[in-house]
Amino acid sequence: MIQLKNVAKTFRGKNEVQALTGINLTIPPGQIYGIIGQSGAGKSTLLHCINLLERPDSGEVWVGGIPMTSLGPQELREARRKMGMVFQHFNLLSSRTVFGNIAFPLELNGTPKKKVRERVHELAELVGLTDKLQAYPHQLSGGQKQRVGIARALATQPQVLLCDEPTSALDPETTGSVLRLLQAINERLGLTIVLVTHELPVIQAICHAVAVLDGGTVQEAGPVVEVFTHPQSEAAQRLLQGFLTVSFSPPQLSPEGSLIRLTFLQEKANQPIISRMVRQHGVEVNILFGRIDQMQGSPFGMLLVELRGSPEEKAAALNYLQVNGVEVEVLSS
């Protein structure tokens, strides 16, 4: 759906900033694709390069088979009308009501008045703001403003929705509801969402895949579960610090103990595998650290345990775990 080939961008000025240095990224259709990185990593610039609000110095950008980087001004405007964009600070027109804001992109492409009214009501229903159509943005809460922003971005039925830190200006509760809305939109309309954020929980909650950006390049990209449980790059490991890695000094293990990290994915996290292992293999388990969480709605768990028993018992126990789909990592034995 979206493909970036060797995209580079340098901001010239008093002090030059190399925002992007050769980005290669492929975003498949229908996914919620997260781009995460610390501030200054270039993630917002990357997003702006997709609809060419920032023109890359070099490289190619393709969206839905259209070579964005080689379009003329008029073609580019038409291509942009097929993409929606959602902003951190909403960027609503303060002089227009909610209705007027959602109608704005429809007016731009000359949609007849009656059609505009129908479409605006449809969108207001989708984002749950039917009773606010005559309100002005300053009368709305942050979450409501972002809902207007999302409705406006969807007005022209785009295939792609670009979200630039859509929840970073919202409180945690509102963040949850806006994320659920984005997820529902992705499921119902099947459109591709590219979401830039610096917050891990946002990626964890709704993204299918994620790219980790650092120093203007993609350090790592892949399915969220994979990147989050087995970060390969240093940048990803740094970002995920505290999410998986345990920040305590390893305890004194008993002579027959081994330090093991267990990762449970999907439905495995729901089964009493540990207690079965203990019963069947006569080992003892001492839980040192644990985390049970959800990723895109499916459970996910991580345990740091000390396994006690004879070498044969331990080997058999670990084998049992692996056979049952638990990922096992022996940290020290």
Add this chain to the structure above:
Amino acid sequence: MNQAALSLLWQATQETLLMVGAATVLAVLGGLPLGILLAVTGPGGILEKGWLNRTLGAVVNLGRSVPFIILMVAIIPFTRRIVGTSIGTTAAIVPLTVAAIPFLARLVEGALKEVDPGVIEAAESMGTTLLQIIYKVLLPEALPALVLAITVTAVNLVGYSAMAGAIGGGGLGDLAIRYGYQRFRGDIMLQTIAILVLLVQGMQMLGDRIAQKLYHRE
């Protein structure tokens, strides 16, 4: 107050209103486009053009640096070409407009530059043309500030119009000088000033009220 004085005041008020009203309308027609051009061609504008911006800026500054009383006399040949005469109320409208256009243009430029760049970015992401950004984003978003800018310009023109007496333009200022000052008619002086004060107060109040109605922010 006798009949003669009353009719003098009424006549002068009408002349002032005509001069200020006509010059304000003409100044909007000239100053608004000029101000838009200054704003969009300026640094960071949506049509950044350094040389054009500097040239326009220099012309605007030139217009603003000439004192009105001198401007009025200096452009007499131009005034004569436009309205056929350089004397009278109609003739005074020409220099008033010429003085008000650069003044308003700068105020318009300032008002448009206050529009949130994020909103312009959002509009661009929707595939707007340059004209659509101007008509559908910049002008509506800046409308309250523009109304206030026009109000300030009109109030300023009331002051300028007092000097129009120098070229036989008439109006309240002229009346105050000819009767109040030169003929020692203190009563007429006071009455003119009272009318001017009321006029300016009324204009400012109207401007404020309209701007307030259009203002949809916290």
